Amino acid sequence: xxxxxxxxxxEKTKESEAISLKMKSFFIDHSVTILFIIICLIGVKIxxxxxxxxTSELLTRISRNSFLVLSLxxxxxxxxxxxxxxxxxxxxxxxxxxxxxxWGITGIQGFLLCGLLSVPIAMIFGYLIGTLLxxxxxxxxxxxxxxxxxxxxxxxxxxxxAVGSIIPMKDPIMMLSSGIGIRNTVxxxxxVGIKYALDNLKKVPAIKVLLIALVATIxxxxxxxxxxxKNSKKKEKFITGQYLxxxxxxxxxxxxxxxxxxxxxxxxxxxxxxKIKLPIAxxxxxxxxxxxxxxxxxxxxxxxxxxxxQDNHIAKIxxxxxxxxxxxxxxxxxxxxxxxxxxxxxxxGTLNTYGSHVQIATFSIAALLIxxxxxxxxTIGQAILGTILFHTLFIVSPMAGKNLFGDAxxxxxFRAFVAYGVIGLSLGLHAWRKRVGVKSxxx
Amino acid sequence: MTEAIKGFTNKLGLPRLIIGTFFxxxxxxxxxxxxxxxxLMSDTIRRFxxxxxxxxxxxxxxxxxxxxNFALPLxxxxxxxxxxxxxxxxxxxxxxxxxxxxxxxxxxILAGWSYGILLNKIKGSEMLVATYTGFSVVFFMxxxxxxxxxxxxxxxxxxxxxxRVTIALDSTFGQILNNLWKFPIGGxxxxxxxxxxxxxSCLCVWLFTRxxxxxxxxxxxxxxKFALVSGINVDQCRIVGTILSTVLGAIGILVYAQSYGFxxxxxxxxxxxxPAVAAILIxxxxxxxxKIxxxxxxxxLFQGLLTVALPVANEIVSEGNLxxxxxxxxxxxxxxxxxxxxxxxx
Numbered sequence: 155x156x157x158x159x160x161x162x163x164x165e166k167t168k169e170s171e172a173i174s175l176k177m178k179s180f181f182i183d184h185s186v187t188i189l190f191i192i193i194c195l196i197g198v199k200i201x202x203x204x205x206x207x208x209t210s211e212l213l214t215r216i217s218r219n220s221f222l223v224l225s226l227x228x229x230x231x232x233x234x235x236x237x238x239x240x241x242x243x244x245x246x247x248x249x250x251x252x253x254x255x256x257w258g259i260t261g262i263q264g265f266l267l268c269g270l271l272s273v274p275i276a277m278i279f280g281y282l283i284g285t286l287l288x289x290x291x292x293x294x295x296x297x298x299x300x301x302x303x304x305x306x307x308x309x310x311x312x313x314x315x316a317v318g319s320i321i322p323m324k325d326p327i328m329m330l331s332s333g334i335g336i337r338n339t340v341x342x343x344x345x346v347g348i349k350y351a352l353d354n355l356k357k358v359p360a361i362k363v364l365l366i367a368l369v370a371t372i373x374x375x376x377x378x379x380x381x382x383x384k385n386s387k388k389k390e391k392f393i394t395g396q397y398l399x400x401x402x403x404x405x406x407x408x409x410x411x412x413x414x415x416x417x418x419x420x421x422x423x424x425x426x427x428x429k430i431k432l433p434i435a436x437x438x439x440x441x442x443x444x445x446x447x448x449x450x451x452x453x454x455x456x457x458x459x460x461x462x463x464q465d466n467h468i469a470k471i472x473x474x475x476x477x478x479x480x481x482x483x484x485x486x487x488x489x490x491x492x493x494x495x496x497x498x499x500x501x502x503g504t505l506n507t508y509g510s511h512v513q514i515a516t517f518s519i520a521a522l523l524i525x526x527x528x529x530x531x532x533t534i535g536q537a538i539l540g541t542i543l544f545h546t547l548f549i550v551s552p553m554a555g556k557n558l559f560g561d562a563x564x565x566x567x568f569r570a571f572v573a574y575g576v577i578g579l580s581l582g583l584h585a586w587r588k589r590v591g592v593k594s595x596x597x
Numbered sequence: 598m599t600e601a602i603k604g605f606t607n608k609l610g611l612p613r614l615i616i617g618t619f620f621x622x623x624x625x626x627x628x629x630x631x632x633x634x635x636x637l638m639s640d641t642i643r644r645f646x647x648x649x650x651x652x653x654x655x656x657x658x659x660x661x662x663x664x665x666n667f668a669l670p671l672x673x674x675x676x677x678x679x680x681x682x683x684x685x686x687x688x689x690x691x692x693x694x695x696x697x698x699x700x701x702x703x704x705x706i707l708a709g710w711s712y713g714i715l716l717n718k719i720k721g722s723e724m725l726v727a728t729y730t731g732f733s734v735v736f737f738m739x740x741x742x743x744x745x746x747x748x749x750x751x752x753x754x755x756x757x758x759x760x761r762v763t764i765a766l767d768s769t770f771g772q773i774l775n776n777l778w779k780f781p782i783g784g785x786x787x788x789x790x791x792x793x794x795x796x797x798s799c800l801c802v803w804l805f806t807r808x809x810x811x812x813x814x815x816x817x818x819x820x821x822k823f824a825l826v827s828g829i830n831v832d833q834c835r836i837v838g839t840i841l842s843t844v845l846g847a848i849g850i851l852v853y854a855q856s857y858g859f860x861x862x863x864x865x866x867x868x869x870x871x872p873a874v875a876a877i878l879i880x881x882x883x884x885x886x887x888k889i890x891x892x893x894x895x896x897x898l899f900q901g902l903l904t905v906a907l908p909v910a911n912e913i914v915s916e917g918n919l920x921x922x923x924x925x926x927x928x929x930x931x932x933x934x935x936x937x938x939x940x941x942x943x
Contacts, residue, residue, distance in 0.1 A: 578729030
């Protein structure tokens with residue numbers, strides 16, 4: 155009797171040890187994300203900004219930026235690391251915008267034309283970057299970063315000096331008074347450009363969208379479960395733990411949403427949240443990209459990406475044209491970045507000709523890394539979570555800096571420090587882990 | 598014949614050839630456009646001395662095997678701290694300059710040492726991590742410039758907190774090297790002190806590479822495995838190289854600041870590593886090999902090119918900053934070229 159007891163206790167301690175080990179590895183793996191959740195919560199508290207403002211600003215920023223962040227995923231899959239070259243994709247988007255604004259095509263037609271026009275440009279750029287990166291295997295990230303700086307030089311040359319002199323163009327509004335070069339800022343507002351072309355297609359209160367999404371999740375998830383069990387030969391229970399928790403989560407969500415929508419007794423400052431509207435077309439485009447990222451892994455091309463990402467040599471031996479696959483991956487990323495920049499700019503409403511694209515890569519990559527991604531692994535969830543956290547920090551840090559130190563600038567410096575620091579740290583950690591891995595393999 | 602040309606270009610290096618030709622071409626254009634050649638010459642020589650030490654900082658980093666030091670801003674902020682403290686405690690003139698270097702040394706050594714340890718942990722991705730270390734240090738120090746308790750009225754904002762964005766050095770150590778033993782030859786001003794200081798620094802680094810430690814460092818950089826077998830502590834050598842590079846970065850920014858006449862804080866050091874890296878690469882160095890001669894040739898060609906390009910570009914296109922665009926293209930193009938030589942494809 156005592157013996158069995160002893161065994162039981164042993165097993166229990168083993169179990170608890172395993173759990174604590176699991177917890178430990180969970181915390182280590184997600185340390186960056188957890189740290190950021192804490193920083194963001196503190197920031198929100200200190201900034202004293204109303205919740206309504208933060209939420210609505212955050213939703214705007216998510217719809218504005220997540221496409222760009224998502225465009226980083228495919229190169230990571232193909233083992234090329236974080237694509238700092240999305241700056242060049244953004245330039246392709248901006249070239250399309252400048253052309254379309256010059257032609258005077260506005261609204262959603264203009265936006266679609268921009269999207270179409272940026273395809274060939276981005277594909278040429280992507281091909282060039284891919285060729286360059288194939289010559290610098292192992293140093294892709296720094297190469298793509300410097301390539302971004304280099305391309306920025308050429309971009310500036312074209313739009314400051316070549317337009318109007320070598321490339322014929324006449325447009326007194328967009329160009330400098332001398333007739334050479336594009337102005338620093340190009341207005342994209344409603345009558346002359348593509349401002350809100352996609353966002354204003356259809357706007358729906360965010361809370362309604364959430365409600366519908368929750369109901370849809372319940373129906374679709376149940377449907378899939380039902381279908382699976384019907385088709386599988388093994389006897390499975392319909393209700394599993396995961397299913398149950400998802401359902402409960404959804405129902406609680408629905409309950410909270412309905413309280414917000416229909417209950418009268420909610421304080422006004424909370425009631426405001428129901429008035430936040432979501433640009434549904436933009437969200438659908440982003441969801442489409444998420445779906446694309448999921449689907450591509452299932453295709454032959456996606457499998458090739460993964461094989462190349464895991465080991466160049468094995469991929470080569472199994473008959474994959476490694477260089478070609480890498481070029482395709484980078485081209486796709488560049489094209490997506492171009493579209494991402496279009497979504498970004500139609501929301502901002504003014505094109506800063508020589509500045510809009512410069513910080514794109516840094517901020518998108520920082521967001522992805524904050525979400526818990528690494529140089530060799532990135533998922534859609536990490537991209538979205540990272541965007542939320544990074545932009546929460548963006549919104550609250552100036553006010554937090556002001557409230558804490560009496561200087562908004564400190565908040566802004568802190569934000570930049572965090573963005574660069576987190577990239578440096580993640581890259582460093584990745585390199586360190588890789589080295590440790592190689593060492594332990596050798597021993 | 599083609600063989601001879603190939604051998605010649607190989608010996609001289611393609612980038613050096615292209616940039617050199619371009620430089621000559623611009624110079625001829627300057628003469629044709631009747632620009633004041635002697636002023637251009639003096640400017641070229643002045644900038645040669647001004648940027649020289651910063652470029653020299655690349656040599657130990659490349660030689661010890663950590664690649665071009667993209668984390669130069671780390672050394673730069675150490676130098677800035679030294680300069681600020683020197684002003685704060687009231688040192689002026691030559692004493693101020695020497696004092697600034699002396700004060701910055703311990704900071705630079707400490708920063709270089711800890712950064713060297715970091716670099717040993719991440720072998721293989723030095724350049725990228727270095728870039729972001731440099732960037733984040735600049736922003737961290739931007740916060741610090743607001744918080745650090747400096748009191749000197751010339752350095753702080755009259756209203757509000759923190760140090761000014763640019764601090765004039767007229768009353769302290771501005772132009773101290775530039776004006777030392779300065780003399781004109783045919784309208785060209787020769788800042789003897791500045792050039793001497795730069796060449797002396799080069800000599801020091803050259804002597805160091807000839808010392809026992811220097812040779813060990815070079816061996817560690819050339820072939821780490823071979824060095825390890827011959828009993829050299831590779832990691833330690835890399836740390837020594839990084840410290841030396843950081844220290845030279847600190848001295849370099851002080852030379853730069855005294856020649857420029859201002860100390861620039863906040864975001865100013867952010868991009869300073871890239872011109873320095875580009876200069877040594879133009880001089881003929883690669884990401885794994887560098888000599889003092891590369892520094893001297895590279896900084897002369899690159900800075901000369903930029904100096905001459907500015908008025909020539911302004912003469913051709915009056916609006917916009919064509920020479921700045923040219924700098925971006927040349928600088929990043931040369932770094933890209935060097936990167937394609939690192940991995941070597943397959």
